[in-house]
Amino acid sequence: MPVADDDGLNLFDDPDDVEGDHGFDPDASAAPRRGLPAEDAEPTAGRRGYDPDTEDATVDELFEERPDDEDSVASATAVKRKRRWPKVFLAIVLALLLIVVGVVAYYLRSVNVGMEKVNRAPVAVQGTRPPSVETGAQTFVLVGSDSRGWDRGRSDTLMVAYLPANREKLYLISFLRDMWVTIPANDVVKKDSKAKINAAYSWGGMPLAIQVLEGLTDVKMDHGVVIDFNGFKTLSRDVGGIQVYNPQEFDSMGHHFDKGNVTLEGDSALAYVHERKSLKRGDVDRAANERAVLTAMIDKIFSMDTLTNPKKFSQVVSDAGSTMTVDDGLTNKEVRKLATSLKFDSGADIVSVQAPIKGFGTSKDGQQYDIVDEAGMEELAQAMRTDTMDQYAAKHPA
Numbered sequence: 001m002p003v004a005d006d007d008g009l010n011l012f013d014d015p016d017d018v019e020g021d022h023g024f025d026p027d028a029s030a031a032p033r034r035g036l037p038a039e040d041a042e043p044t045a046g047r048r049g050y051d052p053d054t055e056d057a058t059v060d061e062l063f064e065e066r067p068d069d070e071d072s073v074a075s076a077t078a079v080k081r082k083r084r085w086p087k088v089f090l091a092i093v094l095a096l097l098l099i100v101v102g103v104v105a106y107y108l109r110s111v112n113v114g115m116e117k118v119n120r121a122p123v124a125v126q127g128t129r130p131p132s133v134e135t136g137a138q139t140f141v142l143v144g145s146d147s148r149g150w151d152r153g154r155s156d157t158l159m160v161a162y163l164p165a166n167r168e169k170l171y172l173i174s175f176l177r178d179m180w181v182t183i184p185a186n187d188v189v190k191k192d193s194k195a196k197i198n199a200a201y202s203w204g205g206m207p208l209a210i211q212v213l214e215g216l217t218d219v220k221m222d223h224g225v226v227i228d229f230n231g232f233k234t235l236s237r238d239v240g241g242i243q244v245y246n247p248q249e250f251d252s253m254g255h256h257f258d259k260g261n262v263t264l265e266g267d268s269a270l271a272y273v274h275e276r277k278s279l280k281r282g283d284v285d286r287a288a289n290e291r292a293v294l295t296a297m298i299d300k301i302f303s304m305d306t307l308t309n310p311k312k313f314s315q316v317v318s319d320a321g322s323t324m325t326v327d328d329g330l331t332n333k334e335v336r337k338l339a340t341s342l343k344f345d346s347g348a349d350i351v352s353v354q355a356p357i358k359g360f361g362t363s364k365d366g367q368q369y370d371i372v373d374e375a376g377m378e379e380l381a382q383a384m385r386t387d388t389m390d391q392y393a394a395k396h397p398a
Contacts, residue, residue: 110314115335117321120328123224125207127184130220135387136165138338141210141224142172143201144232144273144290156274157290158198160213160221162353164387167343171389172294173353173380174287174398175213180361180369183212196369206327216372217381224327231323233266235297238316239306241265242296248285250278269293283370284354288398291352299347352398353389355380 133139144157162171177198185191188203200212206224213221236242246262252275255268264272273293279285301320306312344350356376362368376396383392 110310110317112332113314114317114321115332117318118330119325120330121206121325123207123210123327123329125210125214127211130214130218132220132222133385133387137384137387138163139219139222139384141206141213141221142294143206143209143224143226144229145201145226156198157227158201158209159291159294161225162384162389163338164389167341168349169344169390170298170350171353171393172291172350173355174291175216175355176283176287176357176370178283178368178370179355179357179372180363181212181216181372183208184215194363196367216377217384219381219384223330225330226325228323228325229270231319233270234319235316235323236264236269237266238312238319239297239300239303240312242269242293242300244272244289244292244296246272246289248280250275252278264293264296284357287354288352291398295347295350295352298350302345302347351389351393353380353393353396354398356396 140161140163142157142159142161156177158175158177160173160175162173164171175197177196179197180194181197181200183189183193183195183197183200183203185193186204186208189195197212201209204211206226210221210224213219241263242265243261243263246257246259249259250257253267253271255271257272262272273286273290275289276282276286279289300306301316306316356373356379357370358373358376359371360368361371380392380396383389
């Protein structure tokens with residue numbers, strides 16, 4: 001009589017799921033069971049793994065049997081292939097790993113090249129300085145200048161980048177260039193004097209700019225960064241241009257900017273952040289435009305379009321390095337430490353903040369300036385000292 005349709009044991013079955021020793025129960029019904037002959041069937045000569053004079057072969061014994069027909073040969077070949085595939089898979093994984101390691105090494109080399117191009121200079125801030133923020137937050141004074149290094153060029157952009165202890169956001173705080181503040185005695189003006197805040201960088205470079213900001217906020221500024229405007233133009237080209245929303249139509253340096261989304265690259269990017277006279281709120285609107293452009297630039301650098309293009313990434317990092325001058329405390333090791341601590345990866349986590357003013361005034365010599373809101377400045381400073389910038393920004397949206 002023929003054996004059951006499913007001839008032979010399924011090697012992937014669990015032996016414990018079959019009743020009786022070795023899968024045979026003499027008291028079972030006459031109906032053929034999977035892998036076993038009918039009750040009245042004669043033993044089939046030559047059946048793989050079956051010996052009429054002994055009990056049924058175990059699964060292990062079946063595995064060790066040598067095939068003696070075409071079907072069995074095919075089955076054995078399949079088993080051999082099954083045993084081989086882990087080695088093939090491992091080889092593929094190793095190959096992919098080597099590729100990944102090579103790409104990572106390339107990117108690390110690019111970053112190292114970029115950091116080596118950063119100009120570093122000491123910052124010797126005069127006078128008594130406030131203590132560092134105890135929470136672990138970091139502050140960076142950002143100056144946009146028409147010269148590289150601590151040279152006393154024009155400073156049209158002055159911000160403090162505030163990085164909270166949790167590293168989940170970055171707060172860009174604009175200090176309007178026309179804010180009327182006290183500037184300590186320096187090489188140019190030998191006594192303490194009232195002047196616009198942008199004069200601090202012109203008269204004493206980054207050290208004096210930091211001293212003024214610390215006097216205004218009673219918050220220690222941990223680092224200083226100068227961004228060369230000419231390098232900024234190059235960087236905007238490297239990333240293929242940036243897009244910002246322009247809230248009002250205006251002209252600047254031979255460029256026209258319509259209301260709505262505009263793409264900025266090279267000279268047009270520089271023209272966009274320079275203009276203030278034709279804007280409705282003057283310096284306030286220009287500061288907002290500066291923050292928007294810097295945010296868009298960071299967002300574009302973080303974009304997959306840049307990060308997945310080794311050639312573009314290398315160029316961006318190289319030009320970014322040559323665009324900046326930082327204090328000598330921002331060593332390569334410190335930059336890496338800060339970079340790996342960040343928990344944001346796009347411009348969506350960059351928050352704009354405007355240092356408060358409460359009106360406008362005119363000096364004795366006819367200069368128009370912005371009046372500092374002292375109560376508002378203390379509130380901002382307290383948020384920086386206590387690492388509660390999230391609450392401040394929610395209460396005072398820029």
